Amino acid sequence: MKKTIRFVLNGYEVTAEVAAHKMLLEVLREGFQLTGAKEGCGQGECGACTVLVDGLSVNSCLYPILEVEGRSVTTVEGLLGEGNRLHPIQEAMVENGGIQCGFCTPGIVMSAKALLDEIPLPDEARIRRGIGGHLCRCTGYVQIVESIRRAAEKMAAQGERDS
Amino acid sequence: MKGFDYFQPGRLEEAYGLMETLGAEAGYIAGGTDILVRMKQKIIAPPALISLRRIEELARMGRDRGLLLGSMTPLRALEKSEEIAASYPCLSQAVGSLANPQIRNVATVGGNLCNAAPSADCAPPLMVLGATLTIGGPGGERTLPVEDFFEGPGRTVLRREEILTGIAIPERVPGTGSAFLKLGRVSQDIAVINAAALVIMEGGVCRTCRLAVGAVAPTPLRLRGVERLVEGRRPDPELLAEVERGVRGEVNPITDVRSTEEYRREVSGVLLRRALEQAVRDVR
Ligand SMILES: Cc1cc2nc3c(=O)[nH]c(=O)nc-3n(C[C@H](O)[C@H](O)[C@H](O)COP(=O)(O)OP(=O)(O)OC[C@H]3O[C@@H](n4cnc5c(N)ncnc54)[C@H](O)[C@@H]3O)c2cc1C
Ligand code: FES
Numbered sequence: 001m002k003k004t005i006r007f008v009l010n011g012y013e014v015t016a017e018v019a020a021h022k023m024l025l026e027v028l029r030e031g032f033q034l035t036g037a038k039e040g041c042g043q044g045e046c047g048a049c050t051v052l053v054d055g056l057s058v059n060s061c062l063y064p065i066l067e068v069e070g071r072s073v074t075t076v077e078g079l080l081g082e083g084n085r086l087h088p089i090q091e092a093m094v095e096n097g098g099i100q101c102g103f104c105t106p107g108i109v110m111s112a113k114a115l116l117d118e119i120p121l122p123d124e125a126r127i128r129r130g131i132g133g134h135l136c137r138c139t140g141y142v143q144i145v146e147s148i149r150r151a152a153e154k155m156a157a158q159g160e161r162d163s
Numbered sequence: 164m165k166g167f168d169y170f171q172p173g174r175l176e177e178a179y180g181l182m183e184t185l186g187a188e189a190g191y192i193a194g195g196t197d198i199l200v201r202m203k204q205k206i207i208a209p210p211a212l213i214s215l216r217r218i219e220e221l222a223r224m225g226r227d228r229g230l231l232l233g234s235m236t237p238l239r240a241l242e243k244s245e246e247i248a249a250s251y252p253c254l255s256q257a258v259g260s261l262a263n264p265q266i267r268n269v270a271t272v273g274g275n276l277c278n279a280a281p282s283a284d285c286a287p288p289l290m291v292l293g294a295t296l297t298i299g300g301p302g303g304e305r306t307l308p309v310e311d312f313f314e315g316p317g318r319t320v321l322r323r324e325e326i327l328t329g330i331a332i333p334e335r336v337p338g339t340g341s342a343f344l345k346l347g348r349v350s351q352d353i354a355v356i357n358a359a360a361l362v363i364m365e366g367g368v369c370r371t372c373r374l375a376v377g378a379v380a381p382t383p384l385r386l387r388g389v390e391r392l393v394e395g396r397r398p399d400p401e402l403l404a405e406v407e408r409g410v411r412g413e414v415n416p417i418t419d420v421r422s423t424e425e426y427r428r429e430v431s432g433v434l435l436r437r438a439l440e441q442a443v444r445d446v447r
């Protein structure tokens with residue numbers, strides 16, 4: 001069973017012909033060559049596949065592709081600013097050792113984005129809850145929490161300057 | 164995962180009709196966080212899924228004296244609800260302890276019940292809150308108390324075409340307190356044991372007590388024997404010790420990958436006692 005779907009992907013209206021049984025992750029990686037979201041477990045445990053759907057973080061490995069019809073999907077590629085500038089969350093991850101092998105990073109960045117969009121200055125407990133759906137084999141998490149905290153502070157300061 | 168067809172009806176009648184024509188192996192899908200995992204693990208391979216996400220009436224949250232939850236209400240909405248936090252703390256605490264943000268953003272309260280895991284975190288709180296379920300099907304609607312819904316691990320009273328449509332929670336009465344506690348290997352994990360307690364107090368005496376526990380029997384369990392022990396008495400240390408012993412006698416746990424029978428029996432007593440203490444402290 002094939003179907004044509006329309007949705008917004010990183011700000012652009014897109015149309016795709018998809019097999020009904022595909023998950024969003026496969027279509028992003030194989031159909032759109034957006035390989036930022038990764039397949040770790042494929043079963044909702046690791047968070048490597050995390051993207052935003054209508055601003056909420058979801059595991060794209062468990063998100064049936066036909067459910068994105070009419071919705072807006074943001075992947076880590078969609079965070080890139082003008083002139084290929086990294087997003088402040090990405091910058092903070094690089095600067096504070098929140099990234100080692102990098103496999104978990106795109107997913108964690110998206111969860112951090114969803115968290116900071118909702119709570120601009122979360123305390124450590126909130127940050128840890130916010131990334132509770134991610135596994136990282138490298139960093140030990142401490143640097144990731146620190147990166148998100150720094151990113152939040154920087155973005156809040158930036159926001160004040162801009163307003 | 165094997166290929167499958169995917170249908171997205173907009174109305175309940177359409178969904179029942181699809182299920183009738185698609186045959187025995189088709190399945191309903193809500194948030195998909197249980198059923199898709201089972202498909203990926205090749206435990207089941209339905210040739211067709213019928214999604215309930217486009218059926219608007221299932222996604223409503225409303226009031227009718229108590230609280231009405233459409234079965235498709237995402238757990239995130241329950242977690243964010245100030246009304247649930249204020250009036251039904253045990254439910255709020257259960258949802259807050261369930262999985263992680265990505266799962267809560269898509270998983271539904273109805274899916275948690277219909278999946279019928281003995282460890283389902285929404286079951287014990289809804290049981291002690293006295294929730295009633297509405298089930299729809301081609302032949303019409305029926306309602307039943309949530310504790311009559313479960314038949315065994317993964318089994319409920321739902322007939323093949325039937326859909327759990329709504330959950331009604333009675334209005335909170337003054338003097339009520341409730342609490343949910345869960346033991347997992349790590350936080351926000353599938354429960355080794357979970358427990359909910361609700362009390363209605365009058366002048367220091369417990370007039371009504373409801374206790375429920377999960378993952379210690381084939382279905383989530385109401386502990387009626389222990390409840391009778393508590394009702395009409397003051398929650399003093401002596402009674403709490405009796406509760407602990409009573410619980411151990413009433414549960415029926417098994418050994419599995421998460422824990423052993425002995426451990427579950429021992430600790431379910433402790434967990435229920437603590438839940439009861441916390442419920443008494445919550446009384447307003
Ligand atoms: C990483 C991870 C962690 C998890 N942690 C927890 C946890 O801590 N606690 C916990 O309790 N659960 C946990 N779960 C299990 C799961 O997320 C929950 O049970 C969730 O609430 C299921 O809801 P759903 O909408 O995704 O259900 P689905 O997977 O869509 O459906 C589950 C089953 O119920 C049926 N169904 C669903 N809705 C209806 C309906 N309205 N009428 C009739 N049948 C219906 C489906 O056919 C299916 O068989 C976890 C899952 C994952 C992947
Ligand atoms: S790949 Fe989706 S959660 Fe692990």
Ligand code: FES
Pocket residue numbers: 098099100101102103104105135136137138139
């Ligand atoms: S940096 Fe390697 S898994 Fe997280």
